[in-house]
Amino acid sequence: MSGPLLSRKTFDAPPPAPVRIVHLGLGAFHRAHQAWYTQHADPKGEWGIAAFTGRRPDAALTLAAQDGLYTLIERADSGDSFEVITSIVEANDGADVARLLELVAAPSTALVTLTITEAAYHLGADGELDAGDPAVAADIKLLAARTAAGGPFVNDDEMNDDDVNDDGGESRRWARTATGRLVQALDARRRSGAGPIAIVSCDNLAHNGAAARTAVQGLAAAADPELTAWIDENVSFVSTSVDRITPRTTDAELELVAASSGLRDAAPVVTEPFRNWVLSGDFPAGRPEWERAGAVFVDDIEPFENRKLWLLNGAHSLLAYAGQLRGHSTVAQALADPDCRAWMTAFWDEAQDDLPVAGLGIPDYREALLKRFSNSRITHYLAQIAMDGSSKLRMRAFPVLKAELTAGRSGEAAARMIGSWIAFLRASRAAGTAVEDTKTAELEAALALPAGEDIGGLLELLDPTLAANVEVRNRVQKLAERLSNAVPGPAAP
Ligand SMILES: NC(=O)c1ccc[n+]([C@@H]2O[C@H](COP(=O)([O-])OP(=O)(O)OC[C@H]3O[C@@H](n4cnc5c(N)ncnc54)[C@H](O)[C@@H]3O)[C@@H](O)[C@H]2O)c1
Numbered sequence: 001m002s003g004p005l006l007s008r009k010t011f012d013a014p015p016p017a018p019v020r021i022v023h024l025g026l027g028a029f030h031r032a033h034q035a036w037y038t039q040h041a042d043p044k045g046e047w048g049i050a051a052f053t054g055r056r057p058d059a060a061l062t063l064a065a066q067d068g069l070y071t072l073i074e075r076a077d078s079g080d081s082f083e084v085i086t087s088i089v090e091a092n093d094g095a096d097v098a099r100l101l102e103l104v105a106a107p108s109t110a111l112v113t114l115t116i117t118e119a120a121y122h123l124g125a126d127g128e129l130d131a132g133d134p135a136v137a138a139d140i141k142l143l144a145a146r147t148a149a150g151g152p153f154v155n156d157d158e159m160n161d162d163d164v165n166d167d168g169g170e171s172r173r174w175a176r177t178a179t180g181r182l183v184q185a186l187d188a189r190r191r192s193g194a195g196p197i198a199i200v201s202c203d204n205l206a207h208n209g210a211a212a213r214t215a216v217q218g219l220a221a222a223a224d225p226e227l228t229a230w231i232d233e234n235v236s237f238v239s240t241s242v243d244r245i246t247p248r249t250t251d252a253e254l255e256l257v258a259a260s261s262g263l264r265d266a267a268p269v270v271t272e273p274f275r276n277w278v279l280s281g282d283f284p285a286g287r288p289e290w291e292r293a294g295a296v297f298v299d300d301i302e303p304f305e306n307r308k309l310w311l312l313n314g315a316h317s318l319l320a321y322a323g324q325l326r327g328h329s330t331v332a333q334a335l336a337d338p339d340c341r342a343w344m345t346a347f348w349d350e351a352q353d354d355l356p357v358a359g360l361g362i363p364d365y366r367e368a369l370l371k372r373f374s375n376s377r378i379t380h381y382l383a384q385i386a387m388d389g390s391s392k393l394r395m396r397a398f399p400v401l402k403a404e405l406t407a408g409r410s411g412e413a414a415a416r417m418i419g420s421w422i423a424f425l426r427a428s429r430a431a432g433t434a435v436e437d438t439k440t441a442e443l444e445a446a447l448a449l450p451a452g453e454d455i456g457g458l459l460e461l462l463d464p465t466l467a468a469n470v471e472v473r474n475r476v477q478k479l480a481e482r483l484s485n486a487v488p489g490p491a492a493p
């Protein structure tokens with residue numbers, strides 16, 4: 001690649017908008033979705049985004065060198081179109097918690113958006129904060145110790161101290177989890193008197209607003225009862241259903257952008273033309289007019305969430321496990337396999353019976369999904385979708401299985417999704433391939449149980465009630481065995 005680096009100067013971009021949105025989880029999806037919506041809803045440049053990475057500084061360093069600018073490649077079946085996105089005005093390393101606190105404590109900041117992945121909420125099978133998770137336990141200890149010391153857990157001197165993170169010892173002052181850092185930031189806002197704020201979860205979780213509230217309040221309770229009361233009164237947890245298929249960027253896209261614009265861009269994002277954003281909740285400090293860009297605000301979000309999480313994400317997870325077991329590596333390849341497609345259709349039929357009939361346009365939605373999944377120019381690796389199955393299947397398979405059982409039906413297609421996950425885990429273990437999941441240790445312990453018992457152990461991790469149901473266990477076992485002969489497909493690059 002040659003040519004000057006993309007920046008506000010080389011692109012001749014408008015001056016950066018003032019920061020009014022703070023974002024946690026500077027991944028590809030945020031850049032394809034919320035940053036796009038904000039750019040298209042804000043003609044006067046009033047809503048700048050300050051985004052923080054989650055676990056590594058890399059994306060922040062790359063984007064900061066480009067003043068936050070990057071190219072969004074919209075990839076249709078018929079070709080690509082390119083747009084430079086300028087709504088991110090600050091790209092920060094997530095470890096720079098001092099900057100996070102400073103921004104969230106500012107009265108000009110109106111909302112915090114999140115794309116930190118499902119697993120980062122650290123919720124257990126009962127939907128409550130998983131206090132036994134080592135990262136959560138460490139943050140609870142840290143927050144409690146600060147309260148016990150009798151003072152604010154962040155004071156002004158510390159705010160100006162460069163020694164931010166993370167010697168792993170008792171001197172640590174910043175939380176490690178994204179939600180723990182958010183709790184510290186909300187405490188800074190409370191102390192600054194900056195007033196109410198909205199937290200907007202954009203992760204693929206059912207009731208994601210309530211999930212964010214549970215995660216934040218669970219940690220805040222360890223910090224200070226006054227803080228939990230302040231959060232109750234001043235923080236609005238907005239629920240959203242977010243949709244835009246955005247796979248990981250590859251090196252080929254870097255070359256493509258350089259060839260099209262003459263500018264070097266080390267952080268392009270590829271996405272599909274389709275996009276959808278449904279939101280429900282209050283914005284006490286204001287928000288961009290995202291509806292200008294097509295976002296929809298509703299009172300009851302649950303049917304929209306379930307339509308998307310079951311039909312799109314559920315189908316994705318089924319294809320991810322069953323497809324890899326049958327040797328496929330992308331969504332489009334798996335969909336072209338008649339068996340995978342039949343299993344997906346059966347799952348859609350089941351899920352559809354458990355969704356409201358009115359107002360959701362399910363037949364059109366399914367039709368559109370088939371087209372989106374078959375877009376073979378979007379290389380969406382099944383291995384990427386397969387990650388963190390222990391969190392994702394709770395939202396994608398179990399609610400449908402439960403609804404089917406309640407209706408007196410077998411839930412065979414949803415059980416097949418769980419069976420394919422288990423067959424995939426077993427095959428990965430047999431092949432010595434690491435499974436990418438935040439609960440790897442627990443999964444490995446369950447998989448090490450004698451054949452047959454492992455099913456109970458794995459189901460227990462996801463949903464203890466269903467794990468106790470012998471009929472469900474037997475069904476899942478049978479379906480897993482049918483898929484067990486294959487080996488996992490190639491990993492995503
Ligand atoms: N990619 C999509 O098509 C898509 C569509 C809808 C919703 N989403 C939601 O967005 C999330 C992120 O997707 P992406 O494509 O941007 O992924 P990505 O891998 O590009 O980025 C993930 C971001 O989350 C951070 N992160 C990961 N684990 C974390 C943890 N345990 N704690 C804190 N931060 C953590 C990473 O550092 C990174 O900033 C998904 O998990 C999903 O919930 C994605």
Ligand SMILES: O=P(O)(O)OC[C@@H](O)[C@@H](O)[C@H](O)[C@H](O)CO
Nearest residue numbers: 204242243244245246313316385
């Ligand atoms: O992003 P994840 O890891 O929650 O799930 C993988 C895919 O199912 C997901 O990214 C979809 O492509 C997306 O939700 C479409 O809007």
